[in-house]
Amino acid sequence: MSDLFLVGNGAGFSGDRVDAPIPVVRTLVKRGLPAAMFFECLAERTIALAQIEKRRDPEAGYEPMLERLLEPILVNCARAGIPILGNFGAANPVAAARCVARLARRLGIPDLRIGVVTGDDVSGSIDLDSLMPHEADAGLDMSSWALVSANAYIGAAPLAEALARGAQVVVAGRTSDPSLAIAPLMHHFGWAENDWNNLALGAACGHLLECGSQVTGGVFWDPGFKDIPDPANIGFPIAEVSRDGGLLVTKAEDTGGAVDLRSVKEQLLYELHDPAAYLTPDVTMDITGVTLAPAGADRVALSGVRGHARPDRLKVTACYEGSWLGEGEVSVAGPNSLARARATADVLLQRVKQRGLGRRARADLIGISAVHDSDDGALWRSYDGPEPPEIRIRLAVESASRDDADQAAREALAMLCCGTAGTSGARWRVTPRILTRSFLVPRAMVPTEVRVLEARSWN
Amino acid sequence: MELIEVPLHAVAHSRAGDKGNRGNMSLMPYDPALYPLLAEQVTEARVLALFAHRGATRCMRYDLPLMHAFNFVIDDVLEGGVNGSLNLDGHGKSLSFRLLGLTVRVPPSAVARA
Numbered sequence: 001m002s003d004l005f006l007v008g009n010g011a012g013f014s015g016d017r018v019d020a021p022i023p024v025v026r027t028l029v030k031r032g033l034p035a036a037m038f039f040e041c042l043a044e045r046t047i048a049l050a051q052i053e054k055r056r057d058p059e060a061g062y063e064p065m066l067e068r069l070l071e072p073i074l075v076n077c078a079r080a081g082i083p084i085l086g087n088f089g090a091a092n093p094v095a096a097a098r099c100v101a102r103l104a105r106r107l108g109i110p111d112l113r114i115g116v117v118t119g120d121d122v123s124g125s126i127d128l129d130s131l132m133p134h135e136a137d138a139g140l141d142m143s144s145w146a147l148v149s150a151n152a153y154i155g156a157a158p159l160a161e162a163l164a165r166g167a168q169v170v171v172a173g174r175t176s177d178p179s180l181a182i183a184p185l186m187h188h189f190g191w192a193e194n195d196w197n198n199l200a201l202g203a204a205c206g207h208l209l210e211c212g213s214q215v216t217g218g219v220f221w222d223p224g225f226k227d228i229p230d231p232a233n234i235g236f237p238i239a240e241v242s243r244d245g246g247l248l249v250t251k252a253e254d255t256g257g258a259v260d261l262r263s264v265k266e267q268l269l270y271e272l273h274d275p276a277a278y279l280t281p282d283v284t285m286d287i288t289g290v291t292l293a294p295a296g297a298d299r300v301a302l303s304g305v306r307g308h309a310r311p312d313r314l315k316v317t318a319c320y321e322g323s324w325l326g327e328g329e330v331s332v333a334g335p336n337s338l339a340r341a342r343a344t345a346d347v348l349l350q351r352v353k354q355r356g357l358g359r360r361a362r363a364d365l366i367g368i369s370a371v372h373d374s375d376d377g378a379l380w381r382s383y384d385g386p387e388p389p390e391i392r393i394r395l396a397v398e399s400a401s402r403d404d405a406d407q408a409a410r411e412a413l414a415m416l417c418c419g420t421a422g423t424s425g426a427r428w429r430v431t432p433r434i435l436t437r438s439f440l441v442p443r444a445m446v447p448t449e450v451r452v453l454e455a456r457s458w459n
Numbered sequence: 460m461e462l463i464e465v466p467l468h469a470v471a472h473s474r475a476g477d478k479g480n481r482g483n484m485s486l487m488p489y490d491p492a493l494y495p496l497l498a499e500q501v502t503e504a505r506v507l508a509l510f511a512h513r514g515a516t517r518c519m520r521y522d523l524p525l526m527h528a529f530n531f532v533i534d535d536v537l538e539g540g541v542n543g544s545l546n547l548d549g550h551g552k553s554l555s556f557r558l559l560g561l562t563v564r565v566p567p568s569a570v571a572r573a
Contacts, residue, residue, distance in 0.1 A: 012471075043541075044541065044542070045541065060506070104529070134479070150493070170498075187464075219474065219552070220474075225468070226472060262472060262487065262489075263530050264471065265485065265487050265526055266473075266474040266485060266487070267474075268526075269483070269485035269486070269528060269530050270474055270476045270483075270570055271476030271477065271478060271483060272476070272483060272530060273478070273481070273483055273530075273532045274532075275521050275523055275530055286563040287523070288523065289525065290523075290526060291525050291526065292526060296556070304525070321543075353518060360545060361545075362546070364547065366547075370546075370547055370548075371546060371547050371548035371553040372553065372554065372556075372557050373512075374512045374513045374514070375536065375538055375545060375546075379510035379512065393546065396545040396546075396547075397545075398545060433542070434542055435543055436479075436540075436542045437543045438479065442472060
């Protein structure tokens with residue numbers, strides 16, 4: 001066993017650049033060290049949308065880009081002995097495994113060993129009404145909503161078990177994101193399930209890489225302030241982890257983007273609350289003692305990560321459906337656009353109210369204030385700056401029925417004739433709303449199962 | 460020394476993330492020498508006030524002096540969070556740039572170095 005293990009990331013969310021894994025795998029193969037690739041494809045809500053897809057088609061409900069992501073790298077990874085792990089199973093890991101198996105057979109590697117980890121879906125096995133919601137969600141009233149999905153964030157152990165049983169691709173549903181990186185490290189270095197400092201090193205590795213390009217220049221570059229080379233081709237990250245506790249972040253060769261102290265700090269603190277206690281199913285990570293050091297071009301070394309005992313309970317996120325979002329937009333431009341935009345927003349809100357179409361409505365003045373504003377438009381209503389050349393007015397309404405949401409959204413369309421002078425460019429759409437709520441459950445309530453079969457046997 | 464007033468964006472960088480209806484924002488000065496000055500000026504109360512219009516109820520600042528970084532955790536800032544919000548940016552990922560609009564008083568040389 002080597003003293004150095006490389007972990008590459010090929011996706012930071014469902015919707016990421018599908019050509020990103022190619023240079024990562026090329027770099028890993030070239031370096032010739034023991035390595036693994038992981039793909040993180042599940043945001044909080046993705047699994048609920050996947051569950052809705054699965055209802056429509058029992059063979060759907062997994063990452064829709066799965067084949068596109070794996071096709072260019074699968075043979076190279078199999079040949080080089082680089083296992084691939086991903087939560088791209090979403091709501092249907094078994095169907096995702098069958099998809100990988102079909103791809104492997106088509107590519108001429110029918111003996112590829114594909115592992116599936118199940119057990120995260122607790123929608124049929126746990127009575128959520130009997131549990132206390134997680135503190136951040138305690139105030140939400142979900143009584144009129146229908147449960148769509150409930151999944152536990154499972155840890156690295158079953159993923160590592162699949163690797164131990166020879167899996168070259170490990171397909172999972174909901175896992176904690178860092179566990180996808182911890183598992184191959186556990187497997188390679190033989191870390192015990194209570195080796196808290198090493199598991200925390202793995203958690204730091206996973207946390208830094210789980211959002212793909214976010215540690216190599218993505219959502220980082222700020223022209224004139226934080227410039228990066230070739231942002232159209234940002235290289236995805238690779239971590240080097242050593243047996244003695246070293247951790248270094250770099251990226252795929254011959255790509256754009258950058259790894260420096262600034263990009264690593266931004267990602268290390270991303271979605272983190274108490275830096276002394278970042279909770280994962282595998283370990284509680286403490287980064288209060290972390291120091292960072294440059295270690296060459298696009299290379300940053302971390303030291304001082306500490307681990308503490310893992311939490312007793314696992315997080316379960318439940319998704320509910322039950323209302324609809326109607327959105328409509330129109331534009332105004334040129335002289336007096338600010339006054340016309342304000343009047344348009346007020347009329348749209350008045351129309352929704354007088355027709356009784358929504359429980360909540362909001363208007364934005366895109367170009368004045370939208371994403372930073374509040375539902376009541378506090379910022380654009382008090383805006384006293386200069387008039388911009390154009391403003392787009394957005395109406396957003398939460399309605400109990402699809403029809404009400406559609407009617408609300410169409411109020412923006414109606415402004416093409418009924419609106420202020422020069423109103424133009426109407427767009428409207430209706431989408432189902434998914435609400436989530438989190439719970440903490442005892443580990444014993446979430447048994448997991450691992451199956452490993454060759455591609456020829458997944459039917 | 461004479462100080463000048465600049466937006467944080469001139470001397471620091473930030474990234475926002477979400478968990479439920481709670482947001483976090485990191486804040487790092489480009490020049491580590493500015494860390495104590497930001498610690499003094501970018502207080503929990505000032506940051507909470509930036510998000511008062513959205514119903515934020517509490518702001519906690521965690522200091523990471525070894526990394527010259529701060530982490531602000533703000534409760535109830537996301538109008539229901541990514542799944543409940545009517546905001547185009549339900550995750551609140553743009554909010555780091557509201558923080559970077561907050562002004563601080565720094566030595567003129569700090570801006571030139573950034």
